[in-house]
Amino acid sequence: MAKKKKKKTSLVRKINDQYVVELEKNVARIIQQYLTPLDQRMDMLFEKMQNIKANIIVCMNVLEKKKILVRDEFFEEFRAYQELEGGGVDGEGRMDGNVVISVYNQED
Amino acid sequence: MVIVELLVDVSIYKGMKLARGNEYIMSGAVKKQLLRIYPGSLIQTKNFNDFYKKFDISSVKDGDSIFMFRSGGIGDVIFMLPIIKYLKKNFKVKITVATSPMYSCVLENNPLIDRVIQMPFAIEELINNKYHLMFEGLIEDVPEKSQRLNAFDLFLDHAGIDYTKVNFEDKLPKISLSREVISKVDEEFLNLKIDSSAKRIGVQVEASSPIRTFPLHKVAVVIRRLLKEKHCVFAFGGKRQLRLGEYLKDMFIEETNFISLISEERTLEESIAYVKKLDVMVAPDSSFVHIAGAMGIPIVGLYGCFPSLLKMKYYRNAIGLDCNVVCSPSFQHGHSPCSRGIPSPCFSVISEEDILAAINHWLINKPISLTYPKFNTFINGELSDSVFNII
Numbered sequence: 314m315a316k317k318k319k320k321k322t323s324l325v326r327k328i329n330d331q332y333v334v335e336l337e338k339n340v341a342r343i344i345q346q347y348l349t350p351l352d353q354r355m356d357m358l359f360e361k362m363q364n365i366k367a368n369i370i371v372c373m374n375v376l377e378k379k380k381i382l383v384r385d386e387f388f389e390e391f392r393a394y395q396e397l398e399g400g401g402v403d404g405e406g407r408m409d410g411n412v413v414i415s416v417y418n419q420e421d
Numbered sequence: 422m423v424i425v426e427l428l429v430d431v432s433i434y435k436g437m438k439l440a441r442g443n444e445y446i447m448s449g450a451v452k453k454q455l456l457r458i459y460p461g462s463l464i465q466t467k468n469f470n471d472f473y474k475k476f477d478i479s480s481v482k483d484g485d486s487i488f489m490f491r492s493g494g495i496g497d498v499i500f501m502l503p504i505i506k507y508l509k510k511n512f513k514v515k516i517t518v519a520t521s522p523m524y525s526c527v528l529e530n531n532p533l534i535d536r537v538i539q540m541p542f543a544i545e546e547l548i549n550n551k552y553h554l555m556f557e558g559l560i561e562d563v564p565e566k567s568q569r570l571n572a573f574d575l576f577l578d579h580a581g582i583d584y585t586k587v588n589f590e591d592k593l594p595k596i597s598l599s600r601e602v603i604s605k606v607d608e609e610f611l612n613l614k615i616d617s618s619a620k621r622i623g624v625q626v627e628a629s630s631p632i633r634t635f636p637l638h639k640v641a642v643v644i645r646r647l648l649k650e651k652h653c654v655f656a657f658g659g660k661r662q663l664r665l666g667e668y669l670k671d672m673f674i675e676e677t678n679f680i681s682l683i684s685e686e687r688t689l690e691e692s693i694a695y696v697k698k699l700d701v702m703v704a705p706d707s708s709f710v711h712i713a714g715a716m717g718i719p720i721v722g723l724y725g726c727f728p729s730l731l732k733m734k735y736y737r738n739a740i741g742l743d744c745n746v747v748c749s750p751s752f753q754h755g756h757s758p759c760s761r762g763i764p765s766p767c768f769s770v771i772s773e774e775d776i777l778a779a780i781n782h783w784l785i786n787k788p789i790s791l792t793y794p795k796f797n798t799f800i801n802g803e804l805s806d807s808v809f810n811i812i
Contacts, residue, residue: 406762407769410746414779414789415729415797417739418589 422557423452424472424544425463431455435522437539447541448492448557472544476552478581483513488550490519491557492540494629495689495708496732498524499715500576501556502531502594507582509533510591517550526690530597554580561754568752571734571802589801592735594715598694606694619653619678620784623699623718626658626665626683628707631758632765635705635723637665641672642773643703647780648676655699657692657709658683701783703776706732714739719783721776725767726751726759735802740779740789744770 402408423446430441433455439445444466447455455462476487487508491497498520508514517536518528528537538546547553559579560567567575573592574584584592615621624644628634644654656669656679666683673679682695693712696702702713703721706729713720714736722729722741728750729741743749744767759765781787789796798806 402761402766405769406764406766408744408746408761408766410744410749410767410770412771412775413743413745413796414775415733415741415743415799416782416789417729417733417741417799418735418737418801419798420738 422446422469422473422555423449423465424467424469425452426466427463429459429462431459431462433541437522439541444544445541446544446547451492451541467544472547473553473555474547474551476554476580481508481512481514481552484515485512485552486515486517486550487552487554488517488519488546489554489556490540490542491555491559492521493524495524495527496572496711497556497560498527499594499596499711500572502715503573503587503592504554504577504580504582505531505533506591507577507580507587517546519546523689526598526688526693527596530599531595532597564752567731568750571731573735589735592802593737594711596693596712596715598690602688602690602694606691606698610695610698613680615653615678616651619651620700621653621655621698622647622780622784623655623657623696623702623704623709623713625702625704625707625709626656626669627662628705629661630707630756631763632726632753632755633706634764635771636764636768639768639771639773639776641669643776643780644669644673644679646773646777648673648678651678652784653678653680655695656681656683657695657702657704659689660685701780703780710736710739721779721783723768723771723776725749725765726753730797734799738783740782742771742775742779744768746770 424444425447426444427439427441431439433439433451446469452463452465476489481487489501489504491501501518505516505518508516515535516533517538518534519538519540519542520528522539525537525539528534531537556576556579559575560572563575566578570578570584573594577584577587577592624640626637626640644656647654654673656666658666662683663685666681669679670681682692693716696709696712696716696718699713699718701719701721702709703723704710704713705723706725706727710720710722710732714733717737719738720733720736720740722733722739724732724741724743726749729743733739733741746767748761749767753759759767761767778787778789782789796807797804
């Protein structure tokens with residue numbers, strides 16, 4: 314009988330200003346591409362996740378905080394997202410962010 | 422796409438029948454589904470690419486026959502319409518369009534289309550038409566373009582048409598309905614005896630995918646607030662929302678101004694005819710945004726994992742409320758819920774007040790720029806002002 318997989322949930326948590334990041338292996342590989350050979354060690358847990366981009370962003374912040382050497386391209390590629398932190402979801406399913414409104418082709 | 426021969430007669434959705442001994446073209450997903458329901462009912466015969474003659478705009482001549490197809494959803498079917506308009510405007514060509522039986526009513530009364538057929542279709546359709554244009558997987562499988570171009574431009578581009586040279590008016594889709602359905606809905610509508618001073622607001626209660634579905638508890642609050650303002654609210658949905666429709670009917674049982682159009686008998690074409698009766702349509706990133714856009718009805722679109730820009734840019738009088746959160750836009754396709762939670766947590770940033778303000782913008786022309794410090798405005802599909810550019 315196939316072993317029932319344990320359902321895992323939270324991917325990124327922010328506890329007392331410290332990030333705990335859990336990444337899927339292939340996402341970690343993406344991050345690793347941007348790490349210098351001097352520090353290829355990933356101090357992270359691996360867990361299934363879907364939202365690669367969001368977690369890369371948070372991961373970038375983690376790397377910055379830990380002062381792990383990262384190649385410039387990494388920061389260049391995700392520069393647009395540098396200001397965005399706090400991508401976690403709280404217990405009530407809320408996220409930090411705001412609404413952007415676009416008004417398309419309003420007629421007089 | 423695959424070419425298969427049927428070994429038995431089979432019935433698929435909406436009573437469509439596929440006959441034994443005939444060869445049909447269908448997607449790999451439909452083939453798998455058929456084999457699940459009718460094991461051993463078909464065999465794969467020929468190679469689709471040997472028959473597919475990709476449309477080439479540079480060699481089209483008057484008299485050519487063009488066959489285009491996309492199974493669905495409704496939005497994707499609507500995205501084909503500007504191509505048809507462009508081709509008919511510039512060439513005397515014969516156009517056949519195929520789509521899933523569920524969505525064919527969107528095309529059937531279009532005077533620019535010579536013939537509408539249903540998918541899966543017979544192999545003869547490829548043989549008998551000079552050019553073919555397949556749109557299956559275009560949005561899902563070509564992220565480098567589909568995450569950058571508005572869907573109408575993406576479809577035009579796929580047809581080899583320079584979308585930058587197609588004017589705004591020609592990018593606006595239009596759905597035509599049958600006289601019978603219009604008359605039926607007109608009569609039904611009169612019988613509802615709605616106060617003529619009441620504004621009519623449509624609400625699509627659920628998207629086709631859970632990741633794009635706006636939280637129901639907020640939808641319910643918005644409906645309640647609209648009813649309190651003496652507006653009339655029409656709930657829209659398909660067969661998958663039957664239970665939800667019943668739930669909402671029960672919730673608003675004492676409200677005569679709440680009308681659920683979600684029922685087993687209600688056809689898509691009738692629902693589209695009802696959209697024409699509205700003052701505003703509120704919908705998540707799903708079918709009724711595009712139906713309202715094609716019927717010229719003001720829209721409030723609620724967008725999470727895809728930017729409204731990619732879907733709504735060319736609609737008239739449309740407001741897109743986008744969630745600006747760390748993971749947006751995540752461009753998550755498919756029918757799975759968001760990995761971060763259900764309902765999609767990004768929607769937590771859109772409040773009921775945001776939606777009501779957008780509705781009131783269309784109903785009473787209440788300015789919204791004072792309410793929203795971050796906004797973009799578009800004129801004729803072009804960005805004219807941007808305080809916070811979402812692109």
